[in-house]
Amino acid sequence: MNWGIPMADKDRITAMDQELDALFATARRQSLPLDEALTDRILADALALQSAPAAPARPVPAQAVRPGRLAQFFALLGGWPAVAGLATATVAGLWIGTTSPDMLYAQTGLFESASSSEASDLYLVDAFSAFDALPAGG
Amino acid sequence: MSDMAFDALDELDDDALLVLFANGDGTAARLLTRRLAPRVLNHAARLTGDRAEAEDVTQEAMLRLWRIAPDWRRGEARVTTWLYRVTANLCTDRLRRRRGGTAPLDSVPEPEDEHPGVAETMQDRARMDALQQALDGLPERQRQAVVLRHIEGMTNPEIAEIMEIGVEAVESLTARGKRALATALAGRRDELGYTDG
Structure with a gap:
């Protein structure tokens, strides 16, 4: 189908279509410079708006605030939640390490003796011994 | 600061x-x-x-x-x-x-490049003027799509976002726009220094 365009014209259009890419490339390399007068006008508008009564300041984006070395270190560890977990584990480790074994046995002994006869003796304790002091036959 | x-x-x-x-x-x-x-x-x-x-x-x-x-x-x-x-x-x-107004010829950006020869500069200038005139003749949406795609060098999805249309519509606009530019400029090939063959 030639869309009613004479063949010679069609060839010229096809050739031009290919040359257009080079033309676009030339256009891409050229640009209007931003002259000083226009820059001044744009900045004057910006300044006028900044001088106007301002809305409450918004928080500066995190990207705009350069983090300190400590913050960078924490970020490396996975952020504040990870650091909090690490601190908890450290304190627990310290407690286990400094606690005397006796105290540890005291803590764990309850579980160890749960199956011993001493433990079952707990259930043989006379819970109502106070009644022994009451007069008999009253 | x-x-x-x-x-x-x-x-x-x-x-x-x-x-x-x-x-x-x-x-x-x-x-x-x-x-x-x-x-x-x-x-x-x-x-x-x-x-x-x-x-x-x-x-x-x-x-x-x-x-x-x-x-x-x-x-x-x-x-x-x-x-x-x-x-x-x-x-x-x-x-x-x-x-109904016409585009002034000094609207096309001046070359800011690497000291080309005078003849080459004049030819580039004539071609850029011709391109701008052909762009001016396109429907607005086609012109915008062609400029964004072929001169600004954006991708079709980026253009779709800017123009708030689908990617297929962008493809259609750029294809039709480029074809229309080729048709408009084909008759000026000799004048713009393009040779057949």
Whole structure:
């Protein structure tokens, strides 16, 4: 189908279509410079708006605030939640390490003796011994 | 502000600079102007074919950017996408107001390149003028799509976002636009120094 365009014209259009890419490339390399007068006008508008009564300041984006070395270190560890977990584990480790074994046995002994006869003796304790002091036959 | 601080802020993206601007930072305004205004100016020049109008559009588009800064929502849209959209709308308004006018020939950007020969410069100039005239003859949406794709070098999805249409519609607009440009310029091939064969 030639869309009613004479063949010679069609060839010229096809050739031009290919040359257009080079033309676009030339256009891409050229640009209007931003002259000083226009820059001044744009900045004057910006300044006028900044001088106007301002809305409450918004928080500066995190990207705009350069983090300190400590913050960078924490970020490396996975952020504040990870650091909090690490601190908890450290304190627990310290407690286990400094606690005397006796105290540890005291803590764990309850579980160890749960199956011993001493433990079952707990259930043989006379819970109502106070009644022994009451007069008999009253 | 020192050059060092200027350079440090220059590493920030447009979103961050816009928030700093909204918080009263003058350096952010200078950086955003230097970064974005040339792009707006050149895009507007391609769409209107008129440098003076392109400058007015650039000032207006940047003013709208300053105004929206306090309400800008980071991450919702890219600043450049928003700015290209505003620029195109401003250009469309101006083109509709001046229906029937002709584009001044000095609207096409001057070459800023590597000292080409005089004849080559004149030929490039003639070709750029012819290209601009052919662009001016396209329907507005086709012109915008062709300029964004072939001169600004954007991808079809980026153009789709700017023009708020689907990617297929962008492909259709650019294909039809390029074909129309080829048709318009085919008759001037000899004049523009293109030879057959």
